[in-house]
Amino acid sequence: MKFAFLIFKYFPYGGMQRDMLRTATRLAEAGHSVDIFTMSWDGQMPGGNMRVHVMPGKGWFNVQKYDDFIRQAQARIKREFSVDLVVGYNRMGGLDVYFAADPCFIERAHKQRNWLYRLTPRYRWFQAIEQAIFSPQASTQMLMVDMAEKAVFQRWYHTEDERFHYIPPYLSSERLQLHDRAEMQAYLRKAFNLPAQTRVALLVGSGFYMKGLDRAVHALASLPADMRQHFTLIAIGQDKPAPFIKMARKLNVSENLIISRGRPDIPQLMQGADFYLHPAYRENTGLVILEAMASGLPVLATASCGYAVHVQAAEAGRVVPVPFEQATLNKMLAEMVSLTLSQDRQLQVWRDNGLQHARKLMTENDGDAEAKIMLHLAQQKTGSSA
Incomplete structure (x- = not known):
């Protein structure tokens, strides 16, 4: 199977970043290929069946850089790669799977920010991206590290139960x-x-x-x-x-x-x-x-x-x-x-x-849980049993 992983930034001490690299490594060790697309990579580059593509986003503000990176990465995947599953570790459209490491954006925007923040371009961009992932019209599958957050997403977006997949905590x-x-x-x-x-x-x-x-x-x-x-x-x-x-x-x-x-x-x-x-x-x-x-x-x-x-x-x-x-x-x-x-x-x-x-x-997660779920979803999508 061929996987594309998208993450805004990689650095070796971030929890989400370590989860991403561990999952990519498990898939690669099982004989699958993983192409990782990121705006920046701080640390040793992986080898073997894993390849890293650094694509800095352009723009004055972070959301402009994120938007440009997403556009570049998805266009390149479509043009140069034949992948079975596209996995995002940050919120973005066009994903088969979203690793939900962050809490619900719109919930925080309403409970922790004033109404003026909800008029900003930043709010509108993140809200639209989150809706593209969680709305009933989308098909993105979610890997949830905290199922308590599932109810929050469903309160705002009415996401179907079957699109959520729970991952037990992992400790190396x-x-x-x-x-x-x-x-x-x-x-x-x-x-x-x-x-x-x-x-x-x-x-x-x-x-x-x-x-x-x-x-x-x-x-x-x-x-x-x-x-x-x-x-x-x-x-x-x-x-x-x-x-x-x-x-x-x-x-x-x-x-x-x-x-x-x-x-x-x-x-x-x-x-x-x-x-x-x-x-x-x-x-x-x-x-x-x-x-x-x-x-x-x-x-x-x-x-x-x-x-x-x-x-x-x-x-x-x-x-x-x-x-x-x-x-x-x-x-x-x-x-x-x-x-x-x-x-x-x-x-x-x-x-x-x-x-x-x-x-x-x-004993509940030996580090393979995310890779096993992604492989299952890739097989479902392609109709393969490989």
Whole structure:
């Protein structure tokens, strides 16, 4: 079978990007061919049955670049490639399959933005693209990492049930390759030039604003001075740090905040931290939450993240309820920091619970689920059994 994967940008530390490359790799290893079309590729190029085609979009604004890239990619696929299935990892028209890593756009636009935003060209473009995927007149199949979001899409677009396909969470085996905790604690503190006694929370992910780094900085500023003295928040990801550094300076907590670009040693850093902080505004999943649990990290997350339900189910930390209140996050962060400073037994209970839950999740998806569904859909479309 021949597959075309379309994704706006690839970088090695994004959750959706890693899902895309893993699925492409599984299909290629099974003897199928995968052509990946993207606006930019940051990282090592894959080989074998996988080929990457970089096609930068043209335009002054992002939506213009996206639109140009989609037009270029789909025209080239039609002209030069004979593919059995076109898979998109971002919203765009002309797809056979859409990997729904992001929550419903129009829902957020109505609940989190004012009416003026809904008059902008950006809103109109994304709403039209989303409708082209989910409307009953479309035939695009959806791979859902969070079936709770299915009801949201159906409320706006009345999409048929049979077009949704659920994918269980996936954790790579390397996430459960635990090292000596004391060694990892020393490794993290050496990596960021921190004193050995410093207690550390991690926040990882591209898009610091959506991940709630501003909320985290405000919560950091709310801690008593004596508590902050031995505590540092480390944020790692692909985003511009300047606004958050400025915020930390204004709130007099710049000495307690470190912001770093994406790194390849996240599993080791997670095993060396004291807890994981993820106060995101909204996320379909939040795979990094499960990765933290698999690393033995207690988690403090917002309930607006799809995978926060696993923190609650496993009793592996605390979850800030919705609707979000900064005061609640402030209080929970203070409790977490207090537990780490005193090395309370509760931390070990959360660690053990999270690890056990992560191991259970690994038995439900060995990493092949997405590839198997795509292969089945390609066979249905072509009438093939190959």
